[in-house]
Amino acid sequence: MRAAPSHLVYISVFFLFHVYRYKRPPSKVHNMASQTPALPQSFSPGTDSVFSDQSGFYSLDSNVPGLSKVILNKLDMKDYGEYRTTVQEKVKGFKFQNYKDMFQRMEETFQFCTGCKKLPEHLTEGQSLKRCVKCLNVYYCTKDCQKKDWSQHKKVCKTLRLVAIDRLVEWLIFTGNLPLPTEKWSKPAVEVKNWEDWICMRGDLTPHLDAVIADTNMETIWKNVSRTRPDDADLRQSLWRLQSEFLSRVxxxxxxxxxxxxxxxxxxxxxxxxxxxxxxxxxxxxxxxxxxxxxxxxxxxxxxxxxxxxxxxxxxxxxxxxxxxxxxxxxxxxxxxxxxxxxxxxxxxxxxxxxxxxxxxxxxxxxxxxxxxxxxxxxxxxxxxxxxxxxxxxxxxxxxxxxxxxxxxxxxxxxxxxxxxxxxxxxxxxxxxxxxxxxxxxxxxxxxxxxxxxxxxxxxxxx
CATH class of the missing domain: 3.40.50 (Rossmann fold)
Known part of the structure; x- marks a missing residue:
C-alpha cells in the first residue's frame, strides 16, 4: 500500500518535533533585530536565526555531529534550505515507498550510540547498533558503551518506553483519528481547574479510545514497524497523552x-x-x-x-x-x-x-x-x-x-x-x-x- 500524500507531508515533521527542547541559555540580552532574515540557501545550521528549526538543526549537530544531515537524507533533501521550502510551501511530496519505509526512515533518525554518539556510518567493521530491550528507544554500539551509560539511562528508561510508543501512535493525528471530538462542558470554566476536573466532567473516554485502537490505521502502524504491538492498556494511555498535548494549548x-x-x-x-x-x-x-x-x-x-x-x-x-x-x-x-x-x-x-x-x-x-x-x-x-x-x-x-x-x-x-x-x-x-x-x-x-x-x-x- 502506498501512503497517502497528505500523510507524507505531515509525517516529515516528526523528524524535527523532538530536537528543540533544550538549548543553551544566553548570558545576557543582545541587540534587537527588526526584520525576518532570508532563508538560508544551503545547509548551514546556526544560532543566529529567528527560525527555531534552524536552532534545532544546530542543536542536533552540537550533540551528535552529522545527525541533522541524516534527517535530511531520510527526507531525500540536500540541505536545510530545501527542507524549509518544502515544509513551508509544500512544493513537493516525499519519496516514501510505503508505510514500512516511512516508519523505518523515522526510526533511523534516532539510531546512534547514546554512549559515544557514533552514527551507523562511523562504526567499525563488525559493529552494529543494538537497541535497549526495555525502552526500545536508545541504541548502543557496544556493551561497554551501554554499561558506562546505564547510570544515566536507568533514570529515564521507563519514560523513554512511553516516548517510543507515542512517537508511532502520534501518526494518528495526521490520519484524522486524533484528536477526539470536543463536547459541551457540563460545568462552568471556573470549576475546571486541572486535568482531573476536566476528565471528571468529560466522563469515561474509554469507548472513544477503544474505537481508535480498533481502527485500521492503528493496525497499519504495528504491521509496519520493527517491534511488538503494545497491549491495549498501553495504547489507551498513549492516545490519552496525545489528546492531552492537543488540548493543552487550548x-x-x-x-x-x-x-x-x-x-x-x-x-x-x-x-x-x-x-x-x-x-x-x-x-x-x-x-x-x-x-x-x-x-x-x-x-x-x-x-x-x-x-x-x-x-x-x-x-x-x-x-x-x-x-x-x-x-x-x-x-x-x-x-x-x-x-x-x-x-x-x-x-x-x-x-x-x-x-x-x-x-x-x-x-x-x-x-x-x-x-x-x-x-x-x-x-x-x-x-x-x-x-x-x-x-x-x-x-x-x-x-x-x-x-x-x-x-x-x-x-x-x-x-x-x-x-x-x-x-x-x-x-x-x-x-x-x-x-x-x-x-x-x-x-x-x-x-x-x-x-x-x-x-x-x-x-x-x-x-
Missing part, C-alpha cells in the same frame, strides 16, 4: 483568559498567539480551538490569530478579522512573520484587532542570540502597550532563564509556576536521549506592562 489559552480577568461573555475577545511555529500550525484546522467555545458557551466571539515566521501554509492562513462576526464563533487566522511586523503592518493600520491577550507557546527566547533578537521588539511592544501576556515553557529551567530576561526588561511579572493543563506526553531530546524528558506547556509566566516599583521584586522567588 485549555492553557482558556486558563490565561481567566487569569487575566477577561470575560468572553461580555465582549468579543481577540487572542494573538505570538511565535506560532510548526507545532501549532502544521496541519492546523479551523476547528482546533473549538474547545474554547465549550469552555465559554455564552461567549460573544473569540478570535485566535497565529503569528510567527514559521507559520505553515494551510486553511488558517487567512486575514484576521477587522471586527468580530457572529456570537459563539471561534475564528482562527494566521500571519507569517514576526509579531512586531504584524503589529506595524496590520494592527496599527486597523486591518486587525488589537489583542485582549497575547499567548506564546515555548517562545524559546532564552535559548540563543538569534531567537532573543527576534523576540526583543515583540517583548518591548507587549510591555509598552501594557498587553496581558501569558507564555509557556517546557521546563522549570526554561522558566528560570525566561524570568531573568523578562526581569532585565523590567516586565511586571504577575504570576508564574507549573501549568495545571500541561501536556502529559513526555518529550525526548532527540540528540541527548538521556536528558530528563520535558512536557509541552509545563510551566507558565504571566506578565503585563512595566514594573514601576522602585525596588523590583525578584520573580525567581517563591510564589
Amino acid at each position: 485549555l492553557t489559552v482558556g486558563s490565561a483568559v481567566q487569569m487575566c480577568g477577561l470575560d468572553p461573555n461580555t465582549k468579543p475577545l481577540t487572542v494573538h498567539i505570538a511565535g506560532a511555529s510548526h507545532n501549532e500550525t502544521m496541519g492546523a484546522r479551523l476547528t482546533d480551538f473549538d474547545e474554547l467555545g465549550h469552555m465559554f458557551p455564552e461567549h460573544e466571539g473569540i478570535e485566535i490569530v497565529m503569528v510567527g515566521p514559521e507559520v505553515v501554509n494551510g486553511p488558517i492562513l487567512r486575514p484576521p478579522l477587522k471586527a468580530f462576526g457572529p456570537r459563539r464563533m471561534v475564528f482562527i487566522s494566521a500571519y507569517k512573520g514576526l509579531y512586531h511586523q504584524f503589529w506595524e503592518e496590520l494592527v496599527e493600520k486597523e486591518e486587525a484587532a488589537k489583542p485582549d491577550l497575547v499567548v506564546g507557546f515555548h517562545p524559546g527566547f532564552h535559548a540563543n542570540q538569534g531567537l532573543i533578537e527576534g523576540w526583543l521588539p515583540t517583548l518591548l511592544l507587549l510591555r509598552d502597550y501594557d498587553i496581558p501576556s501569558f507564555f509557556t515553557m517546557y521546563s522549570e529551567m526554561e522558566l528560570t532563564y525566561s524570568l531573568q530576561i523578562l526581569q532585565e526588561l523590567e516586565m511586571c511579572i504577575k504570576d508564574h509556576g507549573p501549568n495545571p493543563f500541561t501536556s502529559l506526553k513526555p518529550e525526548q531530546v532527540q540528540a541527548s536521549p538521556n536528558k530528563t524528558p520535558v512536557y509541552c506547556n509545563s510551566h507558565y509566566v504571566f506578565f503585563q506592562g512595566l514594573n514601576q516599583q522602585e525596588g523590583l521584586e525578584d520573580p525567581l522567588g517563591d510564589n
Whole structure:
C-alpha cells in the first residue's frame, strides 16, 4: 500500500518535533533585530536565526555531529534550505515507498550510540547498533558503551518506553483519528481547574479510545514497524497523552483568559498567539480551538490569530478579522512573520484587532542570540502597550532563564509556576536521549506592562 500524500507531508515533521527542547541559555540580552532574515540557501545550521528549526538543526549537530544531515537524507533533501521550502510551501511530496519505509526512515533518525554518539556510518567493521530491550528507544554500539551509560539511562528508561510508543501512535493525528471530538462542558470554566476536573466532567473516554485502537490505521502502524504491538492498556494511555498535548494549548489559552480577568461573555475577545511555529500550525484546522467555545458557551466571539515566521501554509492562513462576526464563533487566522511586523503592518493600520491577550507557546527566547533578537521588539511592544501576556515553557529551567530576561526588561511579572493543563506526553531530546524528558506547556509566566516599583521584586522567588 502506498501512503497517502497528505500523510507524507505531515509525517516529515516528526523528524524535527523532538530536537528543540533544550538549548543553551544566553548570558545576557543582545541587540534587537527588526526584520525576518532570508532563508538560508544551503545547509548551514546556526544560532543566529529567528527560525527555531534552524536552532534545532544546530542543536542536533552540537550533540551528535552529522545527525541533522541524516534527517535530511531520510527526507531525500540536500540541505536545510530545501527542507524549509518544502515544509513551508509544500512544493513537493516525499519519496516514501510505503508505510514500512516511512516508519523505518523515522526510526533511523534516532539510531546512534547514546554512549559515544557514533552514527551507523562511523562504526567499525563488525559493529552494529543494538537497541535497549526495555525502552526500545536508545541504541548502543557496544556493551561497554551501554554499561558506562546505564547510570544515566536507568533514570529515564521507563519514560523513554512511553516516548517510543507515542512517537508511532502520534501518526494518528495526521490520519484524522486524533484528536477526539470536543463536547459541551457540563460545568462552568471556573470549576475546571486541572486535568482531573476536566476528565471528571468529560466522563469515561474509554469507548472513544477503544474505537481508535480498533481502527485500521492503528493496525497499519504495528504491521509496519520493527517491534511488538503494545497491549491495549498501553495504547489507551498513549492516545490519552496525545489528546492531552492537543488540548493543552487550548485549555492553557482558556486558563490565561481567566487569569487575566477577561470575560468572553461580555465582549468579543481577540487572542494573538505570538511565535506560532510548526507545532501549532502544521496541519492546523479551523476547528482546533473549538474547545474554547465549550469552555465559554455564552461567549460573544473569540478570535485566535497565529503569528510567527514559521507559520505553515494551510486553511488558517487567512486575514484576521477587522471586527468580530457572529456570537459563539471561534475564528482562527494566521500571519507569517514576526509579531512586531504584524503589529506595524496590520494592527496599527486597523486591518486587525488589537489583542485582549497575547499567548506564546515555548517562545524559546532564552535559548540563543538569534531567537532573543527576534523576540526583543515583540517583548518591548507587549510591555509598552501594557498587553496581558501569558507564555509557556517546557521546563522549570526554561522558566528560570525566561524570568531573568523578562526581569532585565523590567516586565511586571504577575504570576508564574507549573501549568495545571500541561501536556502529559513526555518529550525526548532527540540528540541527548538521556536528558530528563520535558512536557509541552509545563510551566507558565504571566506578565503585563512595566514594573514601576522602585525596588523590583525578584520573580525567581517563591510564589
